[in-house]
Amino acid sequence: MRGTAPVLEVVDLVKHFGPVRAVDGVNLTVAPGEVVGLVGESGSGKSTLGRCVTRLEKVTSGEVRVNGQDIAHLPRRQLRPLRRAFNIVFQDPSSSLNPRMTVADIVSEPLRLHRIGTPASRRERVTELLDQVGLRAEVVRRYPHELSGGQRQRVSLARALSAGPSLLVADEPTSALDVSVQASVLNLIGRLQADLGFACLFITHDLASVEFLAQRVAVMYLGLLVEVADRAELFARPRHPYTQALLSAAPIPDPATQRSRQRIVLTGDMPSPVDPPPGCRFHTRCPVAVAQCSTVVPPLRPVGPSGALVACHLVHDDGTGPVLAHGVAVRS
Amino acid sequence: MTQLLTVRELTVRFRTEDGPVFAVDAASFDVGHREVLAIVGESGCGKSVTAMALTGLLPANATITGSVTFDDVSLLGLGESSLRDVRGRDIAYVFQEPMTSLNPVLTVGRQIGEVLRRHQQMRGAAARRRAVELLELVGIPLPARRIGEYPHQLSGGMRQRVMIAMAVACRPRLLVADEPTTALDVTIQAGILDVLRNLRTEIGMAVLLITHDLGVVADIADRVVVMYAGRTIEEARADALFASPSHPYTRGLLDAVPNPARHAEGGLREIPGRVPILASSPDACTFVDRCAYGDDLCRSSRPTLAPGPAGHPVRCWHPLPVPAPAPAGERV
Numbered sequence: 318m319r320g321t322a323p324v325l326e327v328v329d330l331v332k333h334f335g336p337v338r339a340v341d342g343v344n345l346t347v348a349p350g351e352v353v354g355l356v357g358e359s360g361s362g363k364s365t366l367g368r369c370v371t372r373l374e375k376v377t378s379g380e381v382r383v384n385g386q387d388i389a390h391l392p393r394r395q396l397r398p399l400r401r402a403f404n405i406v407f408q409d410p411s412s413s414l415n416p417r418m419t420v421a422d423i424v425s426e427p428l429r430l431h432r433i434g435t436p437a438s439r440r441e442r443v444t445e446l447l448d449q450v451g452l453r454a455e456v457v458r459r460y461p462h463e464l465s466g467g468q469r470q471r472v473s474l475a476r477a478l479s480a481g482p483s484l485l486v487a488d489e490p491t492s493a494l495d496v497s498v499q500a501s502v503l504n505l506i507g508r509l510q511a512d513l514g515f516a517c518l519f520i521t522h523d524l525a526s527v528e529f530l531a532q533r534v535a536v537m538y539l540g541l542l543v544e545v546a547d548r549a550e551l552f553a554r555p556r557h558p559y560t561q562a563l564l565s566a567a568p569i570p571d572p573a574t575q576r577s578r579q580r581i582v583l584t585g586d587m588p589s590p591v592d593p594p595p596g597c598r599f600h601t602r603c604p605v606a607v608a609q610c611s612t613v614v615p616p617l618r619p620v621g622p623s624g625a626l627v628a629c630h631l632v633h634d635d636g637t638g639p640v641l642a643h644g645v646a647v648r649s
Numbered sequence: 650m651t652q653l654l655t656v657r658e659l660t661v662r663f664r665t666e667d668g669p670v671f672a673v674d675a676a677s678f679d680v681g682h683r684e685v686l687a688i689v690g691e692s693g694c695g696k697s698v699t700a701m702a703l704t705g706l707l708p709a710n711a712t713i714t715g716s717v718t719f720d721d722v723s724l725l726g727l728g729e730s731s732l733r734d735v736r737g738r739d740i741a742y743v744f745q746e747p748m749t750s751l752n753p754v755l756t757v758g759r760q761i762g763e764v765l766r767r768h769q770q771m772r773g774a775a776a777r778r779r780a781v782e783l784l785e786l787v788g789i790p791l792p793a794r795r796i797g798e799y800p801h802q803l804s805g806g807m808r809q810r811v812m813i814a815m816a817v818a819c820r821p822r823l824l825v826a827d828e829p830t831t832a833l834d835v836t837i838q839a840g841i842l843d844v845l846r847n848l849r850t851e852i853g854m855a856v857l858l859i860t861h862d863l864g865v866v867a868d869i870a871d872r873v874v875v876m877y878a879g880r881t882i883e884e885a886r887a888d889a890l891f892a893s894p895s896h897p898y899t900r901g902l903l904d905a906v907p908n909p910a911r912h913a914e915g916g917l918r919e920i921p922g923r924v925p926i927l928a929s930s931p932d933a934c935t936f937v938d939r940c941a942y943g944d945d946l947c948r949s950s951r952p953t954l955a956p957g958p959a960g961h962p963v964r965c966w967h968p969l970p971v972p973a974p975a976p977a978g979e980r981v
Contacts, residue, residue, distance in 0.1 A: 358834035359805075465923055495691040496861060497920035500905035504916045522834060525864075529907035529917065566839040568864030570906050572888045575867040582843060583836045585790070586804040 324484050324516040330379035336591045339365040341540035352517040354531030361537040367486045367520045371405045404477040408489035410469035414461040421457040427480040446475040467498035488520045524567045536560045539598040546625035556627045559599045561641045579642035605639045652679040659715035671927040672698045674879035687858045687870035693924040695879040696859045700825050705732050738768045741816035745828035747808035751800040758796030764818040783814040806837035820852045827859040875899050878935035885961035895957035895968040897940050942967045
């Protein structure tokens with residue numbers, strides 16, 4: 318039965334930085350081998366969530382279960398051996414790779430820290446990993462500054478995967494890269510995930526790459542999840558007004574499609590996470606909000622036949638609800 | 650009808666410590682009155698340098714040749730003081746990062762007032778009134794209050810609107826917008842693109858849009874110039890470029906973007922290699938080393954920009970044929 322138990326279970330996760338309520342009660346699971354896209358705009362708390370999951374941040378309250386064990390409040394010493402099971406890749410590979418270490422040292426570091434193998438077997442493993450991420454064996458002696466942005470991100474991936482984690486958190490791994498390089502890194506993550514079978518929490522603001530890579534998508538707004546659904550369903554039938562607005566705002570690279578879409582332009586900016594609006598946090602920008610939205614917090618609840626999760630008062634239990642504009646869905 | 654801006658054989662070379670860099674190689678294009686022309690390409694293709702060269706914004710180690718004609722006036726021959734009159738009054742700029750383009754210690758009203766004083770000799774209450782009008786024009790709520798605020802009090806989207814308000818203060822005929830939405834979230838980006846669209850109608854200006862984002866191009870551009878390694882390699886109306894890209898690089902860019910509307914089977918197309926940094930202008934195609942169709946002709950002879958199979962100009966010895974139209978009903 319181990320195959321069906323989730324790799325990651327986030328329960329009521331809260332992370333406050335002083336008065337800033339970055340993550341304010343999130344529940345999310347990731348199944349073995351599943352890619353879950355976590356999308357949201359700057360300030361939504363998505364990166365903080367990723368950093369809490371990998372325990373790069375202390376968690377204020379709640380649970381982070383990795384392979385069944387809650388790591389949210391474990392002391393460092395007890396946490397360290399468990400770190401083999403998960404790892405993270407960051408947005409900017411030039412600032413997340415040590416400039417004074419060679420590629421070989423960078424990629425083998427997790428193996429050394431977890432005392433996996435012998436020096437010889439680790440060297441072998443590095444060669445194998447570099448091959449898996451599409452880098453030639455010669456790069457082992459190079460330093461990060463000698464590599465291109467795309468190559469550096471491949472090194473980051475090799476490092477993150479070297480100890481064979483069951484969960485990879487990828488935080489905007491392609492956002493700092495050029496379009497053509499982005500494509501190769503997205504392809505690579507997809508291929509590695511299929512070959513090695515790790516589960517992945519893929520954090521991004523780019524809906525198109527989520528559509529390409531994820532099986533399930535969670536949408537975050539101001540510290541809370543507002544919608545969680547299967548990829549195809551979310552893109553075909555976005556239910557939460559914020560999800561609809563987000564989908565309609567992302568331009569589709571095709572003039573005929575793009576110019577015939579009706580768009581929802583949100584007014585105002587995301588409110589401050591120091592003092593989030595009462596009720597539904599999106600109500601200040603929501604074009605269809607009613608009185609109830611400004612007072613009662615909508616729970617994230619299953620709706621419709623597929624059991625997609627939506628936190629909106631206006632979405633009915635059968636999954637029907639407000640449609641803000643037509644042509645928002647990018648797939649029918 | 651004559652063109653608003655005519656650029657012919659614009660060439661920019663930089664002297665650097667690592668030797669000469671050939672940044673722009675004989676670029677020629679026009680911008681019509683009220684037209685939105687997008688220049689697209691990846692980092693290092695020369696698109697920003699082209700934009701800066703138009704009004705002499707490049708550092709002293711740049712050598713510029715060719716001709717730039719704006720409204721029948723040759724700009725490359727003008728002295729610095731005449732160029733200063735042109736900048737802001739006739740041709741205005743908006744850059745990617747509004748926080749570094751705005752002065753952090755001056756209020757928004759003061760910074761807009763500076764433009765009005767410099768070019769229109771407007772002062773005091775009149776300048777203040779005009780500043781409020783301008784903020785209103787770019788969709789900033791409560792403009793009378795906002796003009797007393799400092800840049801750090803504004804969100805990224807609001808700052809970019811302030812930058813646009815400053816740029817259009819003198820009703821320029823041409824707005825050069827260099828990656829104006831790249832640092833912004835998609836819901837904010839949608840608002841900024843709407844502002845640009847409205848301004849074009851309201852004050853009748855043309856826009857030269859520098860971007861790497863094909864979604865933005867699909868949204869707003871009338872015509873597109875694709876640049877690669879300093880050369881313009883394809884030029885077409887936006888719909889024609891997306892429907893029948895003739896240059897393999899253009900095609901590669903389009904296929905590299907995850908696009909839900911034309912979902913690629915079996916992964917995204919990758920373009921191997923990277924944009925070369927050239928010390929001189931080779932008598933060859935600069936894309937040949939990354940191109941699937943490259944042959945001896947491409948290596949030994951510089952392609953000219955000539956009408957291709959789809960009717961629009963392309964710089965390629967082996968331009969791609971016009972794709973067969975998709976059977977009806979197959980498009981999503």
